[in-house]
Amino acid sequence: MRLTKMVGRRLKEAPSDAVVISHQFTIRGGYARQVGSGIYSLLPLGKRVIDKIEKIIREEMNSIDGQEVLLPVVMPRELWDESGRYESVGSELLRFKDRTGKEMVLGMTHEEAVVHLARSEIVSYKQLPCMMYQIQTKFRDEPRSRAGLIRVREFTMKDAYSFHRSQEDLDVYYYKCLDAYKKIFSRTGLKNVSIVEADSGMMGGAISHEFMLNTPVGEDSLVLCSSCDYAANREIAVCKRQNVELSEELLPLEKVSTPSVKTIADVSSFLNKDQSKTGKAVFLVDENNRMIFVLIRGDLDVEVSKLKNLISSKELVPAEEGAILSIGCVPGFAGLIGAKLDDVIVVVDESIKNNNNIVVGANEKDFHYINFNFERDFSGKFIEGNIASVTEGDLCVSCGEKLNLSRGIEIGNIFQLGKKYSEPMKFTYLDNDQKEKFPIMGCYGIGVGRLFASIIEDCHDEYGPIWPSSVSPFDVQINALNYKKEEVKAFSDSLYNELSNKNIDVLFDDRDEKAGFQFKDADLMGIPLRIIVSPKTLKDSEVEFKTRDGSESKRISTNEIVSFIKKLLN
RNA sequence: CGGGGCGUAGCUCAGCUUGGCUAGAGCGCUACGUUUGGGACGUAGAGGCCGUAGGUUCGAAUCCUAUCGCCCCGACCA
Numbered sequence: 325m326r327l328t329k330m331v332g333r334r335l336k337e338a339p340s341d342a343v344v345i346s347h348q349f350t351i352r353g354g355y356a357r358q359v360g361s362g363i364y365s366l367l368p369l370g371k372r373v374i375d376k377i378e379k380i381i382r383e384e385m386n387s388i389d390g391q392e393v394l395l396p397v398v399m400p401r402e403l404w405d406e407s408g409r410y411e412s413v414g415s416e417l418l419r420f421k422d423r424t425g426k427e428m429v430l431g432m433t434h435e436e437a438v439v440h441l442a443r444s445e446i447v448s449y450k451q452l453p454c455m456m457y458q459i460q461t462k463f464r465d466e467p468r469s470r471a472g473l474i475r476v477r478e479f480t481m482k483d484a485y486s487f488h489r490s491q492e493d494l495d496v497y498y499y500k501c502l503d504a505y506k507k508i509f510s511r512t513g514l515k516n517v518s519i520v521e522a523d524s525g526m527m528g529g530a531i532s533h534e535f536m537l538n539t540p541v542g543e544d545s546l547v548l549c550s551s552c553d554y555a556a557n558r559e560i561a562v563c564k565r566q567n568v569e570l571s572e573e574l575l576p577l578e579k580v581s582t583p584s585v586k587t588i589a590d591v592s593s594f595l596n597k598d599q600s601k602t603g604k605a606v607f608l609v610d611e612n613n614r615m616i617f618v619l620i621r622g623d624l625d626v627e628v629s630k631l632k633n634l635i636s637s638k639e640l641v642p643a644e645e646g647a648i649l650s651i652g653c654v655p656g657f658a659g660l661i662g663a664k665l666d667d668v669i670v671v672v673d674e675s676i677k678n679n680n681n682i683v684v685g686a687n688e689k690d691f692h693y694i695n696f697n698f699e700r701d702f703s704g705k706f707i708e709g710n711i712a713s714v715t716e717g718d719l720c721v722s723c724g725e726k727l728n729l730s731r732g733i734e735i736g737n738i739f740q741l742g743k744k745y746s747e748p749m750k751f752t753y754l755d756n757d758q759k760e761k762f763p764i765m766g767c768y769g770i771g772v773g774r775l776f777a778s779i780i781e782d783c784h785d786e787y788g789p790i791w792p793s794s795v796s797p798f799d800v801q802i803n804a805l806n807y808k809k810e811e812v813k814a815f816s817d818s819l820y821n822e823l824s825n826k827n828i829d830v831l832f833d834d835r836d837e838k839a840g841f842q843f844k845d846a847d848l849m850g851i852p853l854r855i856i857v858s859p860k861t862l863k864d865s866e867v868e869f870k871t872r873d874g875s876e877s878k879r880i881s882t883n884e885i886v887s888f889i890k891k892l893l894n
Numbered sequence: 895c896g897g898g899g900c901g902u903a904g905c906u907c908a909g910c911u912u913g914g915c916u917a918g919a920g921c922g923c924u925a926c927g928u929u930u931g932g933g934a935c936g937u938a939g940a941g942g943c944c945g946u947a948g949g950u951u952c953g954a955a956u957c958c959u960a961u962c963g964c965c966c967c968g969a970c971c972a
Contacts, residue, residue, distance in 0.1 A: 336921060336933065337906050341965045351905095361964065416971070433972045467895075467970055475971085483972085543971085641895095641969080737972075769972065787932095806930065840932035847932090858931070868931095 325368075325798070326820075327833045327845075332367030334848045344541045346780035347472025349789050353848040355776075362469025362477030369849060370776070372797035372829075374480070377775055378459050380511045380794060381482050384504045388497075390457045390484055395437040397461055401427035403436045406749045412638070416464045430463040435745045435767065438485045442763075443751035446487060452753065452763060453493055457484035459772065471541065473777040474733060480772040487746075487763040489755065494764045498531070498740055501768050505535055505736050512775060513792025514735075514782050520546055521556040522737060523629055531740040536732030537778045546732045547714045551725035559629035562710060563718035563727055565675060575681050575695040583690045586656030588622040591683055591692060599623035603676055603684040603696060605658035607643035610635070615643060615651060615668045619660060619684070619698075621675035624712040634709040635669060652687055659684035659693060660702050670706040672698065677708065735775050741765040789850035790872050798831040799893055801851040803843070805858035807836045815882060816857040819867075822886050828893060847872070853892065855885060 332354035342348040350356050355370030366374060382392065401419070404410035409417070410429070418430040431437065438456055446454060459482045466477050473479075484501070488494040502519070509517045514537060522534040534557055536546055547561035548554075556562070585594045592599045602622030608631070609615055616635065618626055628640055648655050652664040660670070661684070676682070681695040716729045745751070746762040755761045780789045791797065800823065804816035820832045831851060833842050839858075846854060856868040866879040869888070880888055 333904090333922085334933095335905060339905070339965095340900085340907090343966075358964090413972095414970085435972090462972090464971080468966095468968095470966080481972090639970090734971095739972080767972080836930095838930055838932085838934065840930095840934085842933090843931080844933045856931085860931075 325829075325831050327831060328835055330368055330831075332369055334845045342472060344471045344474065344781070345784060346474065346541075346777040349780050349784060349848065350472050350777065353788055353850070356473065362466055362475070364473060364476065364478075364773075369797045373776055373779075373791070373795050374772060376795040376797075377512055377772055377779075378480075378482070381459065381508055381770060381772070384508045384511075385455075385457045385482070385484060388455065388500050388504045390455045393438075393441065393456045393458050395431070395434045395441065395458050395460060397431050397463070398428050399431055399437060401429060403440055404429055407436050407439075407745055408748060409436070414639075416466060418463055418465045431460070432462050432464040433481075433769070434458065434460065434462075434483055435485065435741070435765075436749070439745050439749045439751050439765075442485075442487060443746075443749065446751075446763070447753055449489055449753055449755045449761075453486060453488045453497055455484055455486040455497070457482060457768075471543075471777075473773040474541070475543065476773065479774070482770045482772060484768040486766040486768070488765070489761070489763070491742075491764055494740055494766050498738065498766050501738055501766070502533060505738065505768070505770070508770070509535060509735065512779055512795050514779060516782055517735070518546060518548060518555050518730075518732060520548075520732070521560060523557060523559045523633065530742065533738050534732075534734050535736035537735050537782060538730055538732050539778075539781050540731050541781060542731035542733040544732050544734055546730050548728050548730055549720040549723060549725060550728055552720060552723040554720050554722050554727075558714060558729070559627065560633070561627075561714040561727075562721050563714045564721050564724060565678075565712070565718070574697050574700060577696060577701055578694050579686050579688075579691055580694055581690060582657070582692045585690075585692070592622065595683055595692070595694065597683055597694075601679070601682050603659065603679075603682050605653065605660075605685060607648045607653070607655075607658070608640040609643045609647065610637040610669075611639040615647060616640065616671060617651070617653075617660070617663065617665065617668050618671045618673070618711065619676050620673040620712060621679060622683075624673065624675055625715075626673075626711055627713040630709070631671065631711045634711055635671065635707060654685065654687050654689055657685040657687060657689055657691060659687055659696070660704070661693060661696070662687040665704050670704060671711065672706050672708050673711050674708060675712055733774065733778050733781070734771075735778050736768075736770040738768045739766060741767055784850075785847075785873075787844065787847035789848075791850040791852060793852045793893075796852050797849065798829045798851050800828060800853040800855060800889055801831045801833065801846055801849065803833045803839075803846060803854060803856045805839050805842070805856065805860075807834055809859055811862050812857055812859060815862060815867075819855070819857065819885065823889060826886070826890060828889065853889065855889070 334354050335352045338348040338352050342351055354367050356364045356366050358364055422428055462481050463478050469476050486497050516538045518536045520534050522532040545558035547556050547558050585591050588599055588602055588604055591602055599622045604620050604622045606618040606626050676698050683692050683694050684696045686693050718727045720727050743762045752760040783790045804812050806812050823830045852872045854870045865882045867885050869880050870877045
């Protein structure tokens, strides 16, 4: 490719709304352009990187017996009614009508479509196990897209679905796929990937892992053990809680005056009690408008996703003050004692049960109780669970060492779905015992555009991306300095042709631009190998060879440069 | 959906508070010339319904109202 003909230009300045580095370089380097919120067009340079990434994904998916298919972007509502997700998924599922008024949806993930296909094609146990995958556009009407290609509404995703006769078979395949994912991410050049246990969220199912690129710009919080390999998304992470000593003698419950003392911090200092000797009341409302009263140790925070899983709720939002008052609780002075809890789900974190003589609200303005002991002082119905957020420095459940928090971009995830889709969608096969059975499913996703952005986040310097050769838009770049000069033009043209003829992807900067200008552009395009053809070295029958990462820079004879490059690329 | 910010040239932004003549700068783009190893210089150009629609006014980029879009934080997120 001659740069004079390539569509997509480099910009000296990034648009002001590009905040994260991958977004800035994506725009500045001429890889992609924004069309709307969370909607982008890819330019040739970006498309080439994406193609390279997809090629790696295809190879690894094929190596675990995946069969590539292509499922539709637009689907009739009925298909999503079958799985129940037309109702259960929120407004991120884009619904619309076609010209006849028929209700349609835009695919945000393709379990329904693949089961529709599989149930008509897979009828016998002899066809199992089986995996189908596709690389396809998805649309999710995200409430908030952000950070360039990291969180978008329209995006390309590789999604794979496997079908099995038994849980054991799924287990085996699941870990095979996990290995394939490791290979994919290592082949794309990512250095900093963690595999964490994850919440299965709206996909349903039991076991799930996420592949996270560790970076401060990530949207997810990860809990990583400093010593063993425990790693989990904070949404489901657990820890060994240092319990407050329980040997204390139970003291009599006593109401004390705490004028205008509302927050845990204030209560703690006013009564001179450690925050771990207080109880915090948190009020939430679920999707059915039921009130949830959560009591948790004052120094801990509620992890809403853990709470959701505990009480099987889809959505929890903070309760309004009026709703709290209506169950007899006083915000700032709320506690279990005296609350009207008939229509309330009471959830008690284990940190409360394992604690004595704590301070809780008295449901009366300016009063708290001291010496509250849950088992002794509360007799109503409640659900008990571990719903506290893990924080930095908590101890690992498996080895007892300190846990660290870090941020991550979710670049892939894998789920064991079980029969969540095969059963409601009546996908059965005939087993060798003459019985109809539902296949057990797994699903496996990778966001391709997000992976593109993640590679930039992981591999760049101040001047631009440094593409790993496996995903670089071109294998090598030629910079012709003083292209107008006859000897430069003659040699660089022939070098370009010769390399191209050897099936090497060459980007040829044949513009008559100043050296500095070309080099800055080259840095933004991040091609790992660079050949500089200029009068300076040509007079000694040499060219310069440089790597984008700065690890090498040397002169090479014009006779040897082609074989040298060829050998490097192998 | 809550909070905040921004819409003026392809990009970055000034002008708006205090309304006034033909709306500006830098970068980029076109032509010519001079330059030529880390984003050169000169000269001459092209490029704008100041997001959109109403309103106030003799007069609106500037004031008012509505609306649309985009970004950031939060909520949310296979």
